[in-house]
Amino acid sequence: MNLSELKTPAELEDLYHPVMAEIKEVKRLSAMETYYRVELPGGEDLGHMPGQFVELSIFGVGEAPFSISSSPTLKGSFELGVRRAGMLTDVLLRQQPGTKIGIRGPFGNGIDVEKFKGKDVLIIAGGIGLVPMRSMINYVIDNRDQFGKLIICYGSKSDQDLLFTDELAQWEKDPAIDYHVTVDQGSDSWQGNTGVITTLIPGLDLDLANTVCCICGPPVMYRFALLSLKSKGFADENIYMSLERRMKCGVGKCGHCQINHSYVCQDGPVYHYPDIKSMQEAL
Amino acid sequence: MVQFYLEGDRISEFVAHLMKQKPVYAPHRKGQKSFSFEKTENAEDVVLDYVRTMHSIKKYFLPPREELLHFDLTKNESDPVEIPMSEAVFLGVHSYDLAAVGRLDYNFTVGSPEKNYLTRRQNAIFIGVSFEPDKFHFSGSVGIRPEDSTGCDIFLTKLFDGYVLEILTDKGQELMEGLNLPAHDAGKPATGHFHQHIFVPQAKLSEVMEHSYDNPVWEETAGKCVGCGTCNLVCPTCYCFNVEENVDITATKGSRERHWDGCMLREFSEVAGGEVFRETLAARQRHRIFRKFKYISDQTGQPWCVGCGRCTTYCTAGISIVSIVNRLIGDYERAAVAPV
Numbered sequence: 001m002n003l004s005e006l007k008t009p010a011e012l013e014d015l016y017h018p019v020m021a022e023i024k025e026v027k028r029l030s031a032m033e034t035y036y037r038v039e040l041p042g043g044e045d046l047g048h049m050p051g052q053f054v055e056l057s058i059f060g061v062g063e064a065p066f067s068i069s070s071s072p073t074l075k076g077s078f079e080l081g082v083r084r085a086g087m088l089t090d091v092l093l094r095q096q097p098g099t100k101i102g103i104r105g106p107f108g109n110g111i112d113v114e115k116f117k118g119k120d121v122l123i124i125a126g127g128i129g130l131v132p133m134r135s136m137i138n139y140v141i142d143n144r145d146q147f148g149k150l151i152i153c154y155g156s157k158s159d160q161d162l163l164f165t166d167e168l169a170q171w172e173k174d175p176a177i178d179y180h181v182t183v184d185q186g187s188d189s190w191q192g193n194t195g196v197i198t199t200l201i202p203g204l205d206l207d208l209a210n211t212v213c214c215i216c217g218p219p220v221m222y223r224f225a226l227l228s229l230k231s232k233g234f235a236d237e238n239i240y241m242s243l244e245r246r247m248k249c250g251v252g253k254c255g256h257c258q259i260n261h262s263y264v265c266q267d268g269p270v271y272h273y274p275d276i277k278s279m280q281e282a283l
Numbered sequence: 284m285v286q287f288y289l290e291g292d293r294i295s296e297f298v299a300h301l302m303k304q305k306p307v308y309a310p311h312r313k314g315q316k317s318f319s320f321e322k323t324e325n326a327e328d329v330v331l332d333y334v335r336t337m338h339s340i341k342k343y344f345l346p347p348r349e350e351l352l353h354f355d356l357t358k359n360e361s362d363p364v365e366i367p368m369s370e371a372v373f374l375g376v377h378s379y380d381l382a383a384v385g386r387l388d389y390n391f392t393v394g395s396p397e398k399n400y401l402t403r404r405q406n407a408i409f410i411g412v413s414f415e416p417d418k419f420h421f422s423g424s425v426g427i428r429p430e431d432s433t434g435c436d437i438f439l440t441k442l443f444d445g446y447v448l449e450i451l452t453d454k455g456q457e458l459m460e461g462l463n464l465p466a467h468d469a470g471k472p473a474t475g476h477f478h479q480h481i482f483v484p485q486a487k488l489s490e491v492m493e494h495s496y497d498n499p500v501w502e503e504t505a506g507k508c509v510g511c512g513t514c515n516l517v518c519p520t521c522y523c524f525n526v527e528e529n530v531d532i533t534a535t536k537g538s539r540e541r542h543w544d545g546c547m548l549r550e551f552s553e554v555a556g557g558e559v560f561r562e563t564l565a566a567r568q569r570h571r572i573f574r575k576f577k578y579i580s581d582q583t584g585q586p587w588c589v590g591c592g593r594c595t596t597y598c599t600a601g602i603s604i605v606s607i608v609n610r611l612i613g614d615y616e617r618a619a620v621a622p623v
Contacts, residue, residue: 008405009366009375009398009401009402009404009405010398012396012397012398012401012623013395013398014353014398015395015397015398015399016351016526016539016541017351017352017361018361020359020360042315049298055313057539059354059355059361059528059537059539060356060357060528060530060534060537061352061516061528062526062528063526064555065537083555083556085555085556086555089555099359100359102361160386179467191589219558219560226476244554244558245552245554245560246551246553246554246560247554248526249524249526251394251397252393252395253390253391253395253522253524253545254523254524254525254526254541254544255523255524255546255551256523256525256544256548256551256552257558258574258578259571260573260578260582261578261579261582266394273596280496281560281561281566282568283534
C-alpha cells in the first residue's frame with residue numbers, strides 16, 4: 001500500500017463524526033419496541049436502500065447500529081423500530097420529538113433490489129426482523145409494477161408483540177399481498193395461527209422458479225427457515241438473508257462484526273445465501 | 284546506497300543529533316528484562332540492542348485510547364478532535380514491527396481511509412535496526428528477515444559494538460546532515476538464525492487453514508487459554524477497537540473514545556439481547572489464528588502475523604502460535620498422505 005497515493009489525511013472525511021438529526025415522531029409499537037421518525041438537517045434524504053442500517057448515538061450514552069425501517073420511497077425523513085435492549089435504547093426511549101440524536105450512515109450493502117425485480121418476493125420476518133424487512137415490503141408496495149406477487153410471512157412471540165399493527169392490517173386486506181402471520185403463543189383473543197414461523201412455509205403457494213426470498217429474524221430462526229424452504233423445493237440462489245452482528249464502527253475498521261473473513265458492515269448485512277453457505281460462523 | 288559506521292561510543296551523539304531535529308521515539312529499558320518504546324528525553328537512555336518491546340510502535344498510530352469527538356451535553360453538540368500530526372523519528376524499529384505498520388496501513392486505507400490513523404502515520408520517519416532472534420521470534424518464516432530494511436529511511440546493522448548505518452531515502456539523508464561518520468566500505472555482517480519456524484509458506488498455509496476449521500487443536504488450546512486477550516493487546520497487527528462514551532465529573536462534557544479491543548474477549552462479538560457469536564474460547568482462538576493466516580491473507584497474499592513472537596512471549600497460559608500453526612500443518616499433511 002502506497003500512502004502517497006492517498007489524499008492527504010487532512011482532506012479525508014471524519015468517519016466517526018455524526019450529523020445531528022431530529023426525532024420528529026415517537027410511537028410505542030409494543031411493550032419492548034418503539035418507532036422513531038428521524039429527519040436529517042434540512043430534510044435531506046438519507047439515501048439508503050432497504051436492508052441498510054445507521055449508527056445512532058446519544059452523547060454521553062453511546063452509539064449502536066439500527067436497521068432502517070422505512071422504504072427509500074419515503075422522502076424527507078426515515079424510520080427506525082428499536083427494541084429496548086440496553087442503556088442506549090433505554091435513554092432513547094425517554095426522548096421526545098424535537099430531540100437531536102447523532103446519525104452516521106447509511107451503512108452496509110442493503111438488499112440488491114435488482115435481483116428481486118420482475119420476480120415474486122417472499123419476505124420471512126421473525127420478531128424485530130420485521131423492522132428492516134418493512135423497508136423492503138414498502139419498497140415493493142410503492143413500486144408495484146416492478147415486482148411480481150408479494151408474499152409476507154411474519155412470526156412473533158405473541159400477538160401482543162406484533163409490530164406495525166396498522167400496516168399489518170393493511171397488508172392483510174390488500175388483495176395484491178399474500179400475508180401470513182403466526183405467533184408462538186397467542187393470547188385468549190388471538191384468532192390467528194399459532195406456532196413458529198416455519199409452520200407458515202409448507203402451505204405457501206409459490207412459483208418456485210420465479211420467487212426470490214429475503215429472511216431476517218433471530219439467529220435461531222435462519223437454520224429452520226432454510227430447512228422449510230428447502231423441503232418446499234426453494235433453490236439456494238433465490239435466498240437472501242440479513243444477518244445481525246455487532247457493527248460498532250460501520251466502516252469496516254473495528255473488527256467486531258466479522259463472520260469468518262467477511263465484515264458484515266461492508267459485505268452485509270444482507271447476504272446471498274450461496275455466498276455464506278460455507279461460512280461456518282454465519283448461521 | 285551510502286554506508287557509514289556508527290561506533291558504539293557515538294550512539295548517544297547520533298541520538299542527540301536526531302533529537303535536535305524532531306521528537307525521537309526509541310526503545311528504553313523498563314525494569315530488568317523489559318523494553319518499551321518511549322519518547323526520548325536523554326540520548327543515553329536509548330537501547331538499540333534489545334530483544335523486543337512489549338508493545339510495538341502501533342501505539343503511536345493507533346493509540347490504546349483515543350478521543351474521536353468531544354461533546355457538550357448542555358448543548359447536545361459535538362466538536363471533532365484535533366489529531367496531532369506526528370513529525371517524529373521512530374528509532375530502533377525491528378523489521379517485523381515495520382512490516383506490521385505496513386499491514387495496518389492496509390487496514391486503515393482499504394475501503395474507507397481513516398483520517399485518524401493516517402494523520403498520525405503520514406510523517407513518520409523510520410530508523411530500523413537489525414535484531415538477534417531470541418527463542419520466540421519467527422519472522423523469518425513469514426518472510427521478514429532481521430536485516431530487512433523495507434520501509435526504513437535509515438537502517439542500522441549491528442557490527443561489533445557499533446552499527447553499519449545505511450541511508451535509504453532523502454528523508455534519511457536530511458536527518459544525517461551535520462553528523463560526520465566514517466564511511467563503511469565492507470559488506471554487512473550476517474544476522475542470526477531463528478530458533479522457531481513455521482514449516483510452510485503463506486501460500487500453503489491458506490490451504491492448511493482451509494482444512495483446519497474443525498481441528499481438535501482449537502479445543503485443546505481452549506483448555507489452556509484463560510481468554511484474557513493479552514495476545515490481542517500485544518499483537519502489532521491487531522487493530523480492532525471498541526468505542527465508548529466518557530463523561531467528565533461535571534456530567535456536562537465528555538468525549539467519545541475508542542480503545543483497543545480483542546477478539547479473544549467474550550464480549551467482543553456480543554450483540555444487544557446477549558447473543559454471543561463466538562461463544563467458545565475454541566472458536567475465538569480459531570478466529571484469532573485465521574485472522575493472522577487466512578482471512579485477510581487470502582485477499583492480500585500476505586500473512587497478517589509478522590513473527591514477532593509477542594503473543595507467545597506474553598501469553599499467561601503458555602500458548603504458542605507457532606506450535607498451533609505447525610500442529611495444523613502436521614495434521615493436514617498426515618491426512619493428505621494417509622491411505623483412504
